Amino acid sequence: MTDIPKSRVAFDGFVLDPADRQLSRGGTPVEINARYLDALALLVGERGKLVTKDRFLQQVWRGIPVTDEALTQCIRTLRRQLGDDAAAPRFIETVPKHGYRFIAAVRAADDESAASAIREAPADPRWRQVRTLGVAGTLGGGLAGAMGGLFYGFAGASQTAQPGMGAASVLIVLVCVTVVVALIGAAGVAFGICAATLATKRQWQWSVAGGAFGGLVVGAVVNLLGIDAFNLLLGSAPAGITGAPEGAVLGAAVGFGAGLARSGRVSVRRGVAFAALAGGVTGVAIPLLGGRLMGGSLALLADSFPGSRLSLDRIGSWFGEDGFGPTSQAVTGGLEGLLFAGCIVGAMLFAEQADRTRA
Numbered sequence: 602m603t604d605i606p607k608s609r610v611a612f613d614g615f616v617l618d619p620a621d622r623q624l625s626r627g628g629t630p631v632e633i634n635a636r637y638l639d640a641l642a643l644l645v646g647e648r649g650k651l652v653t654k655d656r657f658l659q660q661v662w663r664g665i666p667v668t669d670e671a672l673t674q675c676i677r678t679l680r681r682q683l684g685d686d687a688a689a690p691r692f693i694e695t696v697p698k699h700g701y702r703f704i705a706a707v708r709a710a711d712d713e714s715a716a717s718a719i720r721e722a723p724a725d726p727r728w729r730q731v732r733t734l735g736v737a738g739t740l741g742g743g744l745a746g747a748m749g750g751l752f753y754g755f756a757g758a759s760q761t762a763q764p765g766m767g768a769a770s771v772l773i774v775l776v777c778v779t780v781v782v783a784l785i786g787a788a789g790v791a792f793g794i795c796a797a798t799l800a801t802k803r804q805w806q807w808s809v810a811g812g813a814f815g816g817l818v819v820g821a822v823v824n825l826l827g828i829d830a831f832n833l834l835l836g837s838a839p840a841g842i843t844g845a846p847e848g849a850v851l852g853a854a855v856g857f858g859a860g861l862a863r864s865g866r867v868s869v870r871r872g873v874a875f876a877a878l879a880g881g882v883t884g885v886a887i888p889l890l891g892g893r894l895m896g897g898s899l900a901l902l903a904d905s906f907p908g909s910r911l912s913l914d915r916i917g918s919w920f921g922e923d924g925f926g927p928t929s930q931a932v933t934g935g936l937e938g939l940l941f942a943g944c945i946v947g948a949m950l951f952a953e954q955a956d957r958t959r960a
Contacts, residue, residue: 609710610645613691615683616710617645624682631682636661640675644693644703653700676701684729734949735792741948742787743780745940749895750779752936757899757911771910779895782823787945789819790852794859794949805860809853816852821845839905842898847887851894854883855942862946869950877943884938888930896933900925 609618616625619642624631633641639661644652657672658664676693679685685692694702754772793815797807824844858876862869888897896913903911913925920928 610707611710612645612705612707617642618710633678633682637675637678641679644679644701645707648703648705648707651696651700651702657700681730730953731792731795733952735788735795737948737952738791738794738945739784739788741944741946742791742941743784744948745787745937745944746780746783747776748940749783749937750776752933753779753896753899753913756913756916775899775911782895783941785823786816786819786848786851787941789815789848790855791815791945791949793818793852794856797856805857808860809856812856812859813849813853816848816850816855817845818848820848820852823848839901841893841901843893843895847892847894850887850892851880851883851938851941854879854938855945858942859946859949862950869954872950873943873947876946877939880942881935881939884941885931885935887938888927888934893930894934894937896925896937897930900930 608620609616611617614626615631617623618625619638622635622638624633624638624641640657643657643660654669654672657675658667661675662671676695680687680690680693683692687693687695690704692703692705694704696702751772754775757775758769758771790812793811793813794808795811797811797814821844824842827842855876858872858879861875862872884894887894893901896916899911900913903909903913913929914923916933917923917925917929920926920932922929
């Protein structure tokens with residue numbers, strides 16, 4: 602028989618009440634299904650001791666045949682609700698190939714300890730997931746920016762009027778600029794997606810809305826700061842560089858791809874492919890509808906300042922255009938959208954999958 606606690610017990614910022622069938626954090630109930638609550642009660646009752654997989658199957662599933670994945674999912678969910686980390690556990694420790702052990706200190710939850718639990722309640726673990734996936738998406742966007750910067754950098758460097766260090770400078774500057782802009786844009790979109798789906802169980806509509814809102818805000822801020830910077834430093838600023846509308850549309854495309862990819866209806870690989878496709882189609886559509894992404898904005902800036910050493914005309918020549926024309930903007934916009942959406946969603950899925958496999 603298991604030593605399931607009969608009265609309320611407290612650990613860290615949580616209170617477990619087996620009789621009332623409830624787990625609470627800081628006085629607020631934690632959503633957890635009945636079977637997973639039984640698993641937690643079993644672990645807490647055997648605190649400090651190994652609980653084997655067979656015991657879980659016998660005393661939690663009560664002999665119902667289930668796969669090992671069912672137990673893995675149970676522990677994974679408990680860790681997520683507790684804000685635990687399999688790599689550095691505070692509550693549930695994995696004993697490879699044998700089972701699990703509850704390692705946190707447990708005490709009787711009298712009035713004083715319950716009040717202490719309220720004061721010591723940990724942050725909602727869902728916010729930890731927002732932070733993890735948001736940072737991953739931001740870094741993925743930075744990777745996309747680096748690849749785009751290399752593409753524009755080599756194209757621009759091949760036309761610079763000065764050899765040697767002049768060409769190298771063009772390459773370095775363009776890579777740095779595109780990486781910074783991509784990081785800022787990706788942060789807005791990725792955190793917007795994660796925050797919007799926080800309380801909505803990942804409905805793809807909210808993922809689209811969150812991505813669009815994040816892209817809108819970041820696009821508007823970057824556009825405003827860019828215009829102010831050009832006016833301050835150069836006395837004028839070109840109208841029409843990428844901004845809020847482009848950010849909102851591209852962010853919505855990334856959100857759509859992320860919502861589909863994270864729905865579990867498709868594999869990770871296909872999810873990334875769908876996200877990249879959505880971003881690529883949107884990237885083509887934006888220039889065709891009169892907007893500009895990074896390539897179009899760079900070409901506009903170069904044309905607006907006669908002393909600029911930057912030229913993307915070589916890209917236009919690949920498509921038979923005299924300069925960086927509509928076809929060049931559409932094709933490079935598609936490439937930008939594909940990389941931006943694919944890298945953001947791919948990084949988020951990779952981080953989410955890594956978090957799951959730790960269980």
